[in-house]
Structures are given as structure tokens and as C-alpha cells.
Amino acid sequence: MSTDKVENIARVVANHGTELTLATESGDRIVASPKKKLGLIVTGDLVQWHPEEHGNARVTEVLDRHGTLARTDRLGHAKPIAANVSQLLAVTAPKPPFDTLLIDRYCIAAHNIGADLAVVINKEDLIDGDTAQQADDIESLYSKIGYPVVRCSVKQDHGLDNIRKILNDQVSILVGQSGVGKSSLLNALLPEQGIKTGPLSVNSGLGRHTTTVTNWYDLPNSGAIIDSPGVRQFSLEHLAGVDIQAGFREISTLAASCKFNDCSHVHEPSCAVLDALAADEISAQRYQHFQQLAGASDPSGG
């Protein structure tokens, strides 16, 4: 039987290095190897494939991508984590401690790939006297900027319906520190999939690294969700200063009113950002994170 001419479209639902798992249009899962020279194929990619002899399958082409989430690799280049992402779900929790600098990095990443972002405050059951104010501050800060903020406790099965609403019609990727409950959340949303989660390790307070491959899961009604191990240490050094600034929506809007086009918002006269900061109209924390991340970025855009 000649199988040469049969080309099909499928979604990459996992990348195991040399082999890809594809979800075909009929919903089957098949394992396929990419043709040489196709470059890095990531979870979320749509590909063309054809069957080969002995039950093998070959990926022959990668279709155009949108929303490729990338981080900076060891050489300072962008390394794709997942493709065709439309929303980042930035998960945070009182344990391991809230990390707003990381949330701000995800805001930048989302903006630069044209994706939405929502903040999820998980482990509400662990919020106590010390962390209650921090949770409230995160909620008011990010909602004021215009990001949806949802609180939940996967453990107590609370708040998950609000998350389901945010996930509708989106390809969302779960991002956040290890141990905040990303895989647990996924498990609660898709109990039939049996996703591995890790207990918090006693020593570090961080979850065990149980997510080893970036996986795509179709949601029951519409949309999909991606769980990835590549989002924990998430640096953005491959982005230029202008990309960093654009990711801070409220600062970027104000910057248009600064006297100088190339205003760094540190010492210039008639700086709309500094004026807003002095008037308490923008968050000092966000401003500080902006300066920290813009200062570390590649001025040439790398």
C-alpha cells in the first residue's frame, strides 16, 4: 500500500525529544518523528504528517504559529516552550511565597506574544494573618491594571468554576513557580487524566519536579490547557527594553506623555511615569520591577 500522498493535520500534544505525540483530527493519539530540518517543534504546534510503513508516522511540516511562549536559554536566545498560546494563567500561592516579580515577567511575556493573562491565587486555605494582606494587594494591583484575578483552593475545591470561565475558548498555559499547584489545578479541572502532582518537599518548601514534559489537554467544552515544566525559571533577557516597557501596560500608557521619546523614567524632567509614581497613581512595586527588568534586558533586542 502506498501511503506517500496522504497528508493530515494534527496537534502536537507532547514533545518527548525525538518523538512527538500528536492528536489527530479524529481524536486519536499517535507517535510521530519529525522530518529533519524542521527546527524545534513544540507542544501546541499544528503539523502536517503522513503515515509510514510499520505503523510509523512522519511529521513533514509545521504550520504557522501564533503566540509562541519562549524563555531565554543559556546562550541568551529565545527558546520556545509552547505554541499557539492565547492566554497565560499565572498561578501564585502563599506557599511557596508569593512572587510578584515572576508575575510581572509573565505579564511581559503575555504582552509580547499577544496573549491575555489572568492571575490565579491558589491555596486560599493556607492564607493566614501574614499572607492575607499580600493576597489582597496582589488582587487589587493586577485587577486595577486590567488583568482578571481569581482566588481558589484546589485542595478545598473552591473557586474552580471561576477558573473554568476564564479558560473557555482559550489556549491557556499554566505558569508559575514550582509547587504553587499548577498540576493539581489541572487535575481538578480534568480529573480523568490522572496528572502527576508532587508533595511540597519539607526542606525547600517547593514542589517536586513532577512535570517533565510540556503537555496539551483539551478542555471538556472549549479551549485547551498546557502544563509545562519550562516556566519555573523564566527569564526574558532575549527581549529588548521597549518590549519590557510594553509589558508594563500602565507604565507604557504613561510613557507616551513623557517629554522625551527615549525617557528612561529615572531622572528626566517632565516624566509622566515619575509624576504618576509621586502621585501614587501607579504601584511602586511595579515601577521597581520595571526598572529591574528593563535594566537587565538586551538593549539591542538580542
Ligand SMILES: Nc1nc2c(ncn2[C@@H]2O[C@H](COP(=O)(O)OP(=O)(O)O)[C@@H](O)[C@H]2O)c(=O)[nH]1
Ligand atoms: N494546601 C493546599 N495545597 C495545595 C493546593 N493546591 C495544590 N496543593 C499542593 O501543593 C503541592 C504542589 O502541587 P503541584 O500541583 O505539584 O504544583 P506545580 O509544581 O505548580 O505543578 C502538592 O502537594 C499539592 O497537593 C491548595 O489549594 N491548598
Ligand SMILES: [Mg+2]
Ligand atoms: Mg507541575
Ligand SMILES: [Zn+2]
Ligand atoms: Zn518618563
